[in-house]
Amino acid sequence: MIIALIVFLLGTRTYRFNIKVNDKSPFIRIGRVFVAAIRNWRNSLSTTDFEEECDGLLRRQSSEQFNFLNKALLTPKGSKEDETCSRSEVEEAKAVLRLVPIWTSTLVYGIVFAQVFTFFTKQGTSMERTIFPGFDIPPSSLQTIKWLAIVLFCPIYEHIFVPLARVITGKPSGITMLQRIGTGIFISIFMVVFAAFVETKRLKIAQKYGLVDDPNATVPMSIWWLVPQYFLFGVFEVFTMVGLQEFFYDQVPNELRSMGLALYLSIVGVGSFLSGFLISLIEHFSGKDGHETWFCDNINKAHFDYFYWLLAGLSVMGFTLYIYFAKFYIYNHKGTITQG
Known part of the structure; x- marks a missing residue:
């Protein structure tokens, strides 16, 4: 087991790594969607607001299920722009919840x-x-x-x-x-x-x-x-x-x-x-x-x-x-x- 561990550690530099566009952990990304949706549960997300948030392609891809998670797309007053969940993060959360x-x-x-x-x-x-x-x-x-x-x-x-x-x-x-x-x-x-x-x-x-x-x-x-x-x-x-x-x-x-x-x-x-x-x-x-x-x-x-x-x-x-x-x-x- 020790020999296997040493070989594994020596080989880590030769492994092919995926270049991540988003360095956030998937658990963090999904978790913040649920937190944001709960935080915005009093606010309503109209169809117009949703269409403004989503381009035509993602609008067609977006799931009709678990629409309450779409509220994570809203940016509450006083919040920073980077605190808002992205469209892909919302769809990731829906995919896992499904x-x-x-x-x-x-x-x-x-x-x-x-x-x-x-x-x-x-x-x-x-x-x-x-x-x-x-x-x-x-x-x-x-x-x-x-x-x-x-x-x-x-x-x-x-x-x-x-x-x-x-x-x-x-x-x-x-x-x-x-x-x-x-x-x-x-x-x-x-x-x-x-x-x-x-x-x-x-x-x-x-x-x-x-x-x-x-x-x-x-x-x-x-x-x-x-x-x-x-x-x-x-x-x-x-x-x-x-x-x-x-x-x-x-x-x-x-x-x-x-x-x-x-x-x-x-x-x-x-x-x-x-x-x-x-x-x-x-x-x-x-x-x-x-x-x-x-x-x-x-x-x-x-x-x-x-x-x-x-x-x-x-x-x-x-x-x-x-x-x-x-x-x-x-x-x-x-x-x-x-x-x-």
Whole structure:
């Protein structure tokens, strides 16, 4: 790591830097638009005033959505001219604000994403993992199936799915970025439903063989039952993860590309925090009156299946909300700065 850091620092002088016309941080530029709009909220911005502020080209490009931010263009009495927000700054703020509903509706995806590295692995520890005598497959190694699914499905998506979709839709990409994200979220619903069925079957086998009270018992059920849910996880990542990265990178002005990527990455991060909060909440309410919680240490007494069904319900709600916000986004997206 030290060697890598030294090489990185030595190479910084050879990197290609963008020449910035505006040295202000994008966070500062967007923040001052909201501050100025709030400061001028009592003032009215007439159509004549707006046309004076905007030339013909930008007037056509300006979004009809979030018109309250146009008040940031006004210069209050006693203010300096350089304190007034520019037209491009207002449009930048609108572009970022327009992404918030899409970001919010995909947080359920972040919650589902967190389970693959936690409860899926926990399930595998209690199942039959012997490949041949003397060798047991580590349960966490099943995560390689996800990467295998991505490697296998990416060529299928690019060389079969996209050409077929292109014939139907007439779009070069086959389907839009929003449709790609929505398809992935839809597939994630089937993933958690299948995981719930597998866990229900595992618990029934544990009861059948009298292993419920033995937390260290190996349930006579092959770990390969977990393969489909890992494979579906890889498939929906091809749709959702790639779609989210393209969408948030493409739908912001050029100078805000890094913020777009930050929004995309934060979905998984915030989703993991929400997953932890949801689990704590369930533990609190399911563990009352001396009952075993859904996530007790003895996995044969736990109820991961209930949790998976809950995630399936949340995924359906999130998918419905996403469809609504995606349609709303498309409706209000015409004529804005970015056209991706």
